[in-house]
Protein backbone atom coordinates (compact mmCIF):
# COMPACT_ATOMS: atom_id res chain seq x y z
CA UNK A 1 0.00 0.00 0.00
CA UNK A 2 1.19 3.51 -0.69
CA UNK A 3 2.17 5.57 2.28
CA UNK A 4 1.44 9.19 1.54
CA UNK A 5 -1.91 9.19 3.28
CA UNK A 6 -0.72 11.54 5.98
CA UNK A 7 -0.24 14.27 3.35
CA UNK A 8 -3.98 14.17 2.88
CA UNK A 9 -6.66 15.35 5.20
CA UNK A 10 -4.88 17.97 7.22
CA UNK A 11 -7.97 20.09 7.58
CA UNK A 12 -10.39 19.21 10.36
CA UNK A 13 -13.72 19.45 8.58
CA UNK A 14 -15.35 16.12 9.16
CA UNK A 15 -18.93 16.18 7.95
CA UNK A 16 -21.29 15.62 10.81
CA UNK A 17 -24.54 17.02 9.41
CA UNK A 18 -27.37 14.57 9.88
CA UNK A 19 -29.03 14.03 6.55
CA UNK A 20 -32.32 12.82 7.98
CA UNK A 21 -34.89 14.51 5.86
CA UNK A 22 -36.30 14.52 2.43
CA UNK A 23 -35.78 10.86 1.72
CA UNK A 24 -35.41 9.40 5.20
CA UNK A 25 -31.71 8.83 4.66
CA UNK A 26 -30.05 8.46 8.04
CA UNK A 27 -26.54 8.60 6.70
CA UNK A 28 -23.80 10.83 7.99
CA UNK A 29 -20.44 10.75 6.31
CA UNK A 30 -17.85 9.65 8.81
CA UNK A 31 -14.27 10.80 8.25
CA UNK A 32 -12.38 13.51 6.49
CA UNK A 33 -14.08 14.68 3.30
CA UNK A 34 -11.53 17.41 2.63
CA UNK A 35 -8.08 17.13 1.17
CA UNK A 36 -5.06 19.30 2.00
CA UNK A 37 -4.53 19.93 -1.70
CA UNK A 38 -7.86 19.46 -3.49
CA UNK A 39 -8.02 19.18 -7.25
CA UNK A 40 -11.75 18.54 -7.31
CA UNK A 41 -14.25 19.60 -4.71
CA UNK A 42 -17.76 18.11 -4.60
CA UNK A 43 -20.37 19.51 -2.25
CA UNK A 44 -23.88 18.19 -1.61
CA UNK A 45 -24.00 16.33 -4.88
CA UNK A 46 -27.28 14.59 -5.63
CA UNK A 47 -28.13 12.46 -8.64
CA UNK A 48 -31.49 11.10 -9.69
CA UNK A 49 -32.42 8.75 -12.52
CA UNK A 50 -36.06 9.74 -12.90
CA UNK A 51 -37.31 9.11 -9.32
CA UNK A 52 -34.40 6.92 -8.25
CA UNK A 53 -32.26 8.98 -5.88
CA UNK A 54 -28.90 7.37 -6.70
CA UNK A 55 -26.48 9.80 -4.99
CA UNK A 56 -27.50 11.60 -1.80
CA UNK A 57 -25.81 14.77 -0.61
CA UNK A 58 -22.30 13.55 -1.24
CA UNK A 59 -19.45 15.93 -0.36
CA UNK A 60 -15.88 14.93 -1.08
CA UNK A 61 -12.55 16.43 -2.13
CA UNK A 62 -10.26 14.63 -4.51
CA UNK A 63 -6.69 15.62 -3.81
CA UNK A 64 -3.75 16.37 -6.06
CA UNK A 65 -1.51 13.35 -6.74
CA UNK A 66 -3.70 10.95 -4.85
CA UNK A 67 -5.47 7.80 -5.88
CA UNK A 68 -8.88 7.60 -4.23
CA UNK A 69 -10.91 4.39 -4.43
CA UNK A 70 -14.69 4.26 -4.44
CA UNK A 71 -15.93 0.99 -2.99
CA UNK A 72 -19.28 -0.41 -1.91
CA UNK A 73 -21.94 -2.99 -2.79
CA UNK A 74 -23.35 -3.25 -6.29
CA UNK A 75 -25.79 -0.42 -7.08
CA UNK A 76 -24.55 1.86 -4.27
CA UNK A 77 -23.73 4.66 -6.73
CA UNK A 78 -19.96 4.43 -7.22
CA UNK A 79 -20.06 4.72 -11.00
CA UNK A 80 -22.77 7.38 -10.90
CA UNK A 81 -20.63 9.51 -8.61
CA UNK A 82 -17.53 8.97 -10.75
CA UNK A 83 -19.47 10.06 -13.84
CA UNK A 84 -20.38 13.32 -12.07
CA UNK A 85 -16.71 14.29 -12.12
CA UNK A 86 -16.61 14.84 -15.88
CA UNK A 87 -20.31 15.24 -16.58
CA UNK A 88 -20.67 11.85 -18.19
CA UNK A 89 -24.13 11.62 -16.60
CA UNK A 90 -25.15 14.26 -19.17
CA UNK A 91 -25.19 11.42 -21.68
CA UNK A 92 -27.97 9.63 -19.75
CA UNK A 93 -31.31 11.25 -20.53
CA UNK A 94 -33.01 10.30 -17.24
CA UNK A 95 -30.13 11.52 -15.07
CA UNK A 96 -30.35 14.79 -13.12
CA UNK A 97 -27.34 16.09 -11.18
CA UNK A 98 -27.48 18.80 -8.50
CA UNK A 99 -24.87 20.28 -6.22
CA UNK A 100 -21.46 21.82 -6.63
CA UNK A 101 -18.59 20.10 -8.42
CA UNK A 102 -15.45 22.17 -8.86
CA UNK A 103 -12.30 21.47 -10.80
CA UNK A 104 -9.61 23.90 -9.66
CA UNK A 105 -12.29 26.31 -8.38
CA UNK A 106 -14.22 26.18 -11.66
CA UNK A 107 -17.82 24.99 -11.37
CA UNK A 108 -18.10 22.18 -13.92
CA UNK A 109 -21.87 21.96 -13.54
CA UNK A 110 -22.13 25.42 -15.05
CA UNK A 111 -24.15 25.38 -18.29
CA UNK A 112 -21.47 27.46 -20.02
CA UNK A 113 -18.83 24.74 -19.58
CA UNK A 114 -17.92 22.95 -22.80
CA UNK A 115 -17.81 19.25 -21.91
CA UNK A 116 -15.34 18.36 -24.69
CA UNK A 117 -12.33 20.15 -23.13
CA UNK A 118 -13.65 19.23 -19.67
CA UNK A 119 -13.48 15.53 -20.57
CA UNK A 120 -9.91 16.02 -21.81
CA UNK A 121 -9.00 17.59 -18.45
CA UNK A 122 -10.90 14.91 -16.56
CA UNK A 123 -10.35 11.80 -18.65
CA UNK A 124 -12.07 8.46 -18.22
CA UNK A 125 -10.98 4.84 -18.58
CA UNK A 126 -13.82 2.34 -18.76
CA UNK A 127 -14.39 -1.17 -17.49
CA UNK A 128 -14.05 -2.79 -20.87
CA UNK A 129 -11.12 -1.63 -23.00
CA UNK A 130 -12.67 0.31 -25.88
CA UNK A 131 -9.99 1.18 -28.45
CA UNK A 132 -11.20 2.79 -31.65
CA UNK A 133 -11.21 0.38 -34.63
CA UNK A 134 -8.16 2.19 -35.95
CA UNK A 135 -4.40 1.76 -35.80
CA UNK A 136 -2.52 1.98 -32.52
CA UNK A 137 -1.03 5.28 -33.72
CA UNK A 138 -4.41 6.73 -34.65
CA UNK A 139 -5.95 5.71 -31.33
CA UNK A 140 -3.51 8.06 -29.63
CA UNK A 141 -3.27 10.76 -32.31
CA UNK A 142 -7.02 11.30 -32.59
CA UNK A 143 -7.50 13.31 -29.38
CA UNK A 144 -4.51 15.65 -29.78
CA UNK A 145 -5.62 16.32 -33.37
CA UNK A 146 -9.17 17.33 -32.47
CA UNK A 147 -7.93 19.42 -29.55
CA UNK A 148 -5.26 21.05 -31.76
CA UNK A 149 -2.45 20.13 -29.38
CA UNK A 150 0.31 19.71 -31.94
CA UNK A 151 1.56 21.76 -34.89
CA UNK A 152 3.36 19.20 -37.01
CA UNK A 153 3.56 15.51 -37.74
CA UNK A 154 6.86 15.35 -35.83
CA UNK A 155 5.21 16.82 -32.73
CA UNK A 156 2.32 14.42 -33.05
CA UNK A 157 4.72 11.47 -33.43
CA UNK A 158 6.47 12.58 -30.27
CA UNK A 159 3.20 12.92 -28.35
CA UNK A 160 2.09 9.45 -29.47
CA UNK A 161 5.40 8.01 -28.28
CA UNK A 162 5.36 9.84 -24.95
CA UNK A 163 1.77 8.81 -24.25
CA UNK A 164 2.50 5.17 -25.02
CA UNK A 165 5.62 5.33 -22.85
CA UNK A 166 3.72 6.80 -19.92
CA UNK A 167 1.15 4.03 -20.24
CA UNK A 168 3.96 1.44 -20.26
CA UNK A 169 3.08 0.19 -23.74
CA UNK A 170 5.68 1.75 -26.03
CA UNK A 171 8.18 -1.12 -26.01
CA UNK A 172 5.48 -3.63 -26.88
CA UNK A 173 4.00 -1.70 -29.81
CA UNK A 174 6.70 0.58 -31.20
CA UNK A 175 7.31 -1.71 -34.18
CA UNK A 176 3.65 -2.11 -35.06
CA UNK A 177 2.05 1.30 -34.66
CA UNK A 178 0.05 0.68 -37.84
CA UNK A 179 -1.57 -2.48 -36.49
CA UNK A 180 -5.15 -2.21 -35.30
CA UNK A 181 -5.67 -1.28 -31.65
CA UNK A 182 -8.15 -4.14 -31.41
CA UNK A 183 -5.40 -6.65 -32.31
CA UNK A 184 -3.76 -6.12 -28.90
CA UNK A 185 -4.41 -8.27 -25.83
CA UNK A 186 -7.01 -7.08 -23.32
CA UNK A 187 -4.39 -5.71 -20.95
CA UNK A 188 -2.56 -3.97 -23.79
CA UNK A 189 -5.85 -2.53 -25.05
CA UNK A 190 -6.54 -1.09 -21.60
CA UNK A 191 -3.07 0.50 -21.54
CA UNK A 192 -3.76 1.84 -25.04
CA UNK A 193 -6.94 3.44 -23.67
CA UNK A 194 -4.95 4.89 -20.78
CA UNK A 195 -2.38 6.25 -23.28
CA UNK A 196 -5.25 7.77 -25.27
CA UNK A 197 -6.49 9.50 -22.12
CA UNK A 198 -2.97 10.75 -21.30
CA UNK A 199 -2.42 12.11 -24.82
CA UNK A 200 -4.71 15.08 -24.21
CA UNK A 201 -2.93 16.15 -21.01
CA UNK A 202 -5.56 15.36 -18.38
CA UNK A 203 -5.36 16.65 -14.83
CA UNK A 204 -7.65 14.02 -13.37
CA UNK A 205 -8.13 10.43 -14.55
CA UNK A 206 -11.32 8.54 -13.70
CA UNK A 207 -11.18 4.75 -13.86
CA UNK A 208 -14.35 2.68 -13.66
CA UNK A 209 -13.31 -0.85 -12.74
CA UNK A 210 -10.40 -0.69 -15.20
CA UNK A 211 -9.17 -4.22 -14.45
CA UNK A 212 -12.42 -6.14 -14.23
CA UNK A 213 -12.00 -7.58 -17.74
CA UNK A 214 -8.32 -8.43 -17.24
CA UNK A 215 -6.37 -11.44 -15.99
CA UNK A 216 -4.22 -11.18 -12.82
CA UNK A 217 -0.99 -10.44 -14.73
CA UNK A 218 -2.54 -7.66 -16.82
CA UNK A 219 -4.22 -6.37 -13.64
CA UNK A 220 -0.88 -6.19 -11.82
CA UNK A 221 0.64 -4.22 -14.71
CA UNK A 222 -2.25 -1.71 -14.67
CA UNK A 223 -2.03 -1.37 -10.88
CA UNK A 224 1.70 -0.61 -11.11
CA UNK A 225 0.94 1.92 -13.80
CA UNK A 226 -1.71 3.61 -11.63
CA UNK A 227 0.87 3.99 -8.89
CA UNK A 228 3.36 5.55 -11.32
CA UNK A 229 0.76 7.91 -12.80
CA UNK A 230 -0.08 9.27 -9.36
CA UNK A 231 3.11 11.35 -9.45
CA UNK A 232 1.64 13.45 -12.24
CA UNK A 233 -2.10 13.01 -12.09
CA UNK A 234 -5.03 12.78 -9.74
CA UNK A 235 -6.84 9.46 -10.01
CA UNK A 236 -10.29 8.32 -8.86
CA UNK A 237 -10.99 4.63 -9.30
CA UNK A 238 -14.14 2.55 -8.83
CA UNK A 239 -13.33 -1.00 -7.90
CA UNK A 240 -15.15 -4.10 -6.69
CA UNK A 241 -11.89 -5.47 -5.39
CA UNK A 242 -11.01 -4.45 -1.86
CA UNK A 243 -7.54 -5.87 -2.42
CA UNK A 244 -7.13 -3.57 -5.38
CA UNK A 245 -8.34 -0.56 -3.39
CA UNK A 246 -5.83 -1.45 -0.66
CA UNK A 247 -3.02 -1.86 -3.17
CA UNK A 248 -3.46 1.25 -5.29
CA UNK A 249 -5.14 3.98 -3.27
CA UNK A 250 -4.15 6.34 -0.51
CA UNK A 251 -7.75 7.25 0.34
CA UNK A 252 -10.90 5.16 0.17
CA UNK A 253 -14.56 6.21 0.07
CA UNK A 254 -17.23 3.70 1.07
CA UNK A 255 -20.67 4.14 -0.53
CA UNK A 256 -23.92 2.47 0.53
CA UNK A 257 -27.34 3.00 -1.11
CA UNK A 258 -26.27 6.36 -2.56
CA UNK A 259 -24.74 7.67 0.66
CA UNK A 260 -21.07 8.32 1.18
CA UNK A 261 -20.91 6.47 4.47
CA UNK A 262 -17.24 6.83 5.31
CA UNK A 263 -14.06 8.22 3.81
CA UNK A 264 -10.55 8.10 5.14
CA UNK A 265 -7.05 6.91 4.52
CA UNK A 266 -7.06 3.48 2.94
CA UNK A 267 -5.19 2.17 5.99
CA UNK A 268 -7.88 3.40 8.35
CA UNK A 269 -10.82 2.26 6.23
CA UNK A 270 -9.44 -1.29 6.04
CA UNK A 271 -7.91 -1.57 9.50
CA UNK A 272 -10.14 0.52 11.74
CA UNK A 273 -13.38 1.47 10.00
CA UNK A 274 -15.51 3.77 12.13
CA UNK A 275 -18.93 3.02 10.69
CA UNK A 276 -20.69 -0.30 11.21
CA UNK A 277 -21.72 -0.46 7.54
CA UNK A 278 -18.11 -0.01 6.42
CA UNK A 279 -16.93 -2.65 8.85
CA UNK A 280 -19.61 -5.10 7.69
CA UNK A 281 -18.57 -4.60 4.08
CA UNK A 282 -14.84 -4.80 4.75
CA UNK A 283 -15.21 -7.95 6.81
CA UNK A 284 -17.37 -9.53 4.11
CA UNK A 285 -20.62 -9.60 6.07
CA UNK A 286 -22.42 -8.24 3.03
CA UNK A 287 -21.80 -6.94 -0.46
Ligand SMILES: Nc1ncnc2c1ncn2[C@@H]1O[C@H](COP(=O)(O)OP(=O)(O)OP(=O)(O)O)[C@@H](O)[C@H]1O
Nearest residue numbers: 049052054073074075076077078079080081092094
Ligand atom coordinates in the same frame (compact mmCIF):
# COMPACT_ATOMS: atom_id res chain seq x y z
N1 LIG B 1 -28.09 4.63 -16.84
C1 LIG B 1 -28.88 4.46 -15.78
N2 LIG B 1 -30.21 4.63 -15.87
C2 LIG B 1 -31.02 4.46 -14.81
N3 LIG B 1 -30.60 4.10 -13.60
C3 LIG B 1 -29.29 3.90 -13.44
C4 LIG B 1 -28.35 4.08 -14.51
N4 LIG B 1 -27.11 3.81 -14.04
C5 LIG B 1 -27.24 3.49 -12.75
N5 LIG B 1 -28.54 3.54 -12.37
C6 LIG B 1 -29.08 3.27 -11.03
O1 LIG B 1 -28.41 4.09 -10.10
C7 LIG B 1 -28.06 3.37 -8.93
C8 LIG B 1 -26.54 3.39 -8.74
O2 LIG B 1 -25.96 2.67 -9.82
P1 LIG B 1 -24.39 2.68 -10.10
O3 LIG B 1 -24.17 1.93 -11.38
O4 LIG B 1 -23.89 4.04 -10.00
O5 LIG B 1 -23.87 1.83 -8.86
P2 LIG B 1 -22.50 1.08 -8.69
O6 LIG B 1 -22.19 1.14 -7.24
O7 LIG B 1 -21.48 1.61 -9.63
O8 LIG B 1 -22.91 -0.40 -9.11
P3 LIG B 1 -22.02 -1.59 -9.68
O9 LIG B 1 -20.99 -1.87 -8.62
O10 LIG B 1 -22.98 -2.72 -9.82
O11 LIG B 1 -21.43 -1.15 -10.98
C9 LIG B 1 -28.66 1.97 -9.10
O12 LIG B 1 -29.93 1.97 -8.49
C10 LIG B 1 -28.77 1.83 -10.59
O13 LIG B 1 -29.83 0.96 -10.94
